[in-house]
Amino acid sequence: MSHSKTDSLNFYKYLCQKIGSRAIVKGRRLIYISRDLGSSDTFTPHIASGSKGEGLDLKGSDFDVMIISPLYVVYKSDKDVVQDWRTVLLMDTEDSPPCFTQLQLYTNVNNLPNFLKQQLQQHRGKHLLSSELYKSHMIEQMQAFYSGFKLNIHGPCLSDINDKMDFAICLKCDQWVSQAQPWISRPRLIWPSPELISKITLCGTLFVPIGNKGSVNENLQWRISFSVAEKILIYSFSHTQLLCYALLKILLKEIVNEEGDLKGLLCSYFLKTLMFWISEANETSVWRPDNIIPCFMGCLKRLLYCKEYSTLLHYFIPDNNLFYLRFNNKQRNTLINFLKQSCQKGIMFFSSSLTLHDYRRIPCKTTRSVCAKNLFTGSIKGYLSSSINRYNLVLVFTLLNHCKSELSRCIFKLAFALPHVYNPNNKQRYKFYKHNLSQLLVGVQSDAESGWMYLVSFFYGHNNYLSSIDIINYTLSKYTDESCLSKFSLKQTDTQKLISLIPSPYVVLRKGNSVIPMELKSPQPFDLFIAVSAIPFAHFLRFLCCYHLHDFRTSRYCISKLSETVIEYNHSREQKPIAILYNFLLLGIALQMLGETYLARKYFRMAAQYDQYCVTSATFRLRQFS
Known part of the structure; x- marks a missing residue:
């Protein structure tokens, strides 16, 4: 089935929409x-992967995250080991397939x-980290700290019950x-270039907790994983290549x-691997907008060829045939x-897909409103509003400040319009002091997440x-009044006004938050977040203020x-273990400061x-006395 350059260009414009x-x-x-990048200086750096991390936002795509465990470090051999506080592991490929x-x-x-x-298992006189025990520990740990957040084990990942998010808590080798x-x-033609190869190898590799299915030692x-390398390779694709890759995923x-008989036979990783092999074997000049239909049909025929010969070699380690005994x-x-049948129908078989069903029925003129409003503002702003304020906005600014396109400026405006914590210097300090103060005052009005204690801190x-x-004295007085409500007959409206002045039960502070008192900050890898009861936190903050004012008599009070409050809360059934801990x-910190x-x-x-x-830093602080 032949296609003109005009057909390809129209299809390309349609796909861009x-x-x-x-x-x-x-x-x-x-x-x-x-x-x-915003997670790179935290205790648990992570990498967005899957379609969304690659720049695609297709229907039904979930959100995949590679979370790098900070507790372990992997080396190829004992000659490479550099000891630090992390647990060191060595690769042992003797009994493992490619x-x-x-x-x-x-x-x-x-x-x-x-x-x-408890995550180790002895095998032939060696202590090996069990991938199965590791995943069980991870799911138990996450659910212990986030009660109500239910997870399932899905291959090497932990998935939420709706299968919308996959977390792969992996280990890293540099x-x-x-x-x-x-x-x-x-040997290869042009792609990937030597510079790209050098960049990829410097990123090292990851290890995800899953064994070769059917192996005797599968649980060990x-x-x-080459997820970082694969992401870099996809970022190097031309837009035509990326669209062909997206078509395969659709x-x-x-x-x-x-199709009932076909569901689950193929996976996205097979298609990604296929694209890498095709890209390596072809000149980059082939991937042009006016040639996109022949390019995609070539990908489809290559998939058919691989299926007929039951051969699809792993891109980085070809000794592993991904199709071996797969079907x-x-x-x-x-x-x-x-x-x-798909090859015979050509691109018209997409008429049965949700995303591309209206090809030939809508104009192929790409408009600014379609791209900016439908594709960008909807998906990106939704992501920003839920996530970006949790990370360092300075990084967003640094990235976008060097990108002069209108789209980049639009991203920055959307991100900057959201509440965030920012720690600037010099001329901007007062401006952001007022901004942060205004945000905290809004929190006080609704008392969201113990707004009063955030303001005090x-x-x-x-x-x-x-x-x-x-503020602490005022807040604690209102708390005392509220505790006596049962002794008085108040109108419902008065009670509601009074309760609005009472702190929420807990204060949660994430590591890196600018309102965390210096005395609570600890060296990595401790205290990713602090979850403390609001009233003990109020007493602690009042102690810190009096201590720095050199009012030691009031400090001891x-x-x-x-x-008294901590002991009382320790016997309360309503207190969460993590709050009692903090x-x-x-x-302990207050007593240590007073000697x-x-x-x-x-x-x-x-x-x-x-x-x-x-x-947390509890054990670390305890060891400082020895």
Whole structure:
């Protein structure tokens, strides 16, 4: 079936409207890049992957995140090891098929906390990190800290119950693994370039917790992941290449998987691998807008060829045939027949897809309103409003300040219009002081997330101790009045007004938040977030203010009130374990500041007993006394 250049150009313009123009894709990527970079200086850096991370926003696409565990580091051999506080693992590929490895413990097992020891399994005299036990521990840990957030194990990932988000909590090796070494120098035409290859190898590799299906030691194996390398390669695609890749994904999700006999036979990773092989074998000049239909049909025919010969080699480690024993004869023949029919119909078989069903029925003139409003404003603004304020907006500004397109400026305006925490210098300091103060005052009006205590902590961080004390005294007086409500007969309206002045039960502060008191900040890898009861936090803040005002008599009174409240809350059934933990931690810090080391050690020890997974600084602070 022949197609003219005009047909291809019209189809290309149509796809830009439906899937996204070059500018739209660039905008999506900038948002996710800023998100990834914003996490790079946190305890758990992560990488957006899947379609969204690649710049596509297709129907039914979930959100995939690669979260890098900070507790482990992987090396190729013991000669490369550089010891630090992390648990060191070594690759052991002796009993593993291509693309998989076992991870042997290098750190002395006796130096590990119990929760790490529980993830190990002995095999042939070695301590190996079990991928199965690791996933079980991760899901147990996340659900312990986020009650009500239900997760399921989905392959190497943890998925929410609606399968909208996949979290792969992976391990990292900063080296390029030996199994993929031949990829660097194998013969190729133009793509990828030597510069791109060099950039990729410097990124190292990841390991995800899943073994080779059917292997004897499947529960001990980890799959070598090249997600970062694959993302870099896709970012190097021309827009025509990216659209062909998107067409393959639409074919899979909206057509193939809708056929009962075909559902689940193919996956997106196969299509990505196929695109890499095709791109490596062709001149880059082939991928032109006026040649997009022949390009896509070539991809479809290559998929059919791979299916007929049951061969699709892993792009980085070709010793692994992704199609080996993947299908039985019936499945193979059904899929081959379907692909043959698709090749005969050409691009018109997309008429049965949700995304591209109206091709030929709408004009192929790409308008600014379609791209900017429908594709960008809808998807990107939705993402910004839910996520971007959690990360460092300075990174967004840095990225977008060097991109002069109108789209980039639009992204920046959308991001900047959202509430955020910003820590500038010099001329901007006063401006953002007023901005942050106004945001906190809004929080006080609704008392969202203990707005009163956020405001106090904000003033304390700016050395405004007297204002902090005034607000604390006022807030605590209202709390005392509220506790006596049952003794008085108040009108319902009066009760509601009074309750609006009472702090919410908990204050939650994320690591890096500018309102966290300096005394609560701890070195990595501790205290990703602080969840403390509001009233003990109020007493603690009042102690800090009095301490810095050198009013030590009142400081000791504040500690006595804090101690009474913490002990009372410890016996309350309504208090969450994580809040009790941080209540003890606050009391220990205050006592340590006044030189009461014996009592401080006591409360740090009590906090450490609640800290089952060693995610807070309780154990670290306790060790400082030894």
